[in-house]
Amino acid sequence: MSGPVLRWRVRRDLLVLKAVAALAFAVATVLSIGDPRGMILAGAATLMMAMLALRDVLAPVRLSADGEGLVVVRGFAGLQRVPWSAVERIRVDTRTRFASRTGVLEIDTGEAVFLLSQFDLGAPCQEVADELCSFRTGS
Known part of the structure; x- marks a missing residue:
């Protein structure tokens, strides 16, 4: 890259929000033990939010x-x-x-x-x- 560089990135507060949501869904997954549907839904939500947060960490x-x-x-x-x-x-x-x-x-x-x-x-x-x-x- 040459000369001045302009950059636009994901806001850090959105990254933190995604990480907190992933943690909350992980807790919901653990609390759903005994309810297979609840575990699957909460587990899928955990995975999705964790992937979105990971993307923000890898490519901010x-x-x-x-x-x-x-x-x-x-x-x-x-x-x-x-x-x-x-x-x-x-x-x-x-x-x-x-x-x-x-x-x-x-x-x-x-x-x-x-x-x-x-x-x-x-x-x-x-x-x-x-x-x-x-x-x-x-x-």
């Missing part, structure tokens, strides 16, 4: 940008370098559902589309998109 920075391009999390915790020349479009897709607005940052390379939420970035998607576009053009 979900998006970074420098003069050469972007590095984006791909898959569970892999990283992929995308040169600026391969980025066709950066936009925010905003949807309204049940009186709630959500935005997703879309980075389109033509071959792949990377989708990142506000929870992945730790900042509003439109703000990140604006920063990326101005960083890319140098303005």
Whole structure:
């Protein structure tokens, strides 16, 4: 990476929340001994929350940008370098559902589309998109 680097990461409080939820579900699993359905449900919830917390530990920075391009999390915790020349479009897709607005940052390379939420970035998607576009053009 060359020059200044911008980074967006998962907020630490969300990581802690996921870890606490995994612990709470683990306790619920132990307390459900004797109830097979309860153990299965609580155990599945424990596993899911633990995996989400682990992903946040292994790949806390979900998006970074420098003069050469972007590095984006791909898959569970892999990283992929995308040169600026391969980025066709950066936009925010905003949807309204049940009186709630959500935005997703879309980075389109033509071959792949990377989708990142506000929870992945730790900042509003439109703000990140604006920063990326101005960083890319140098303005």
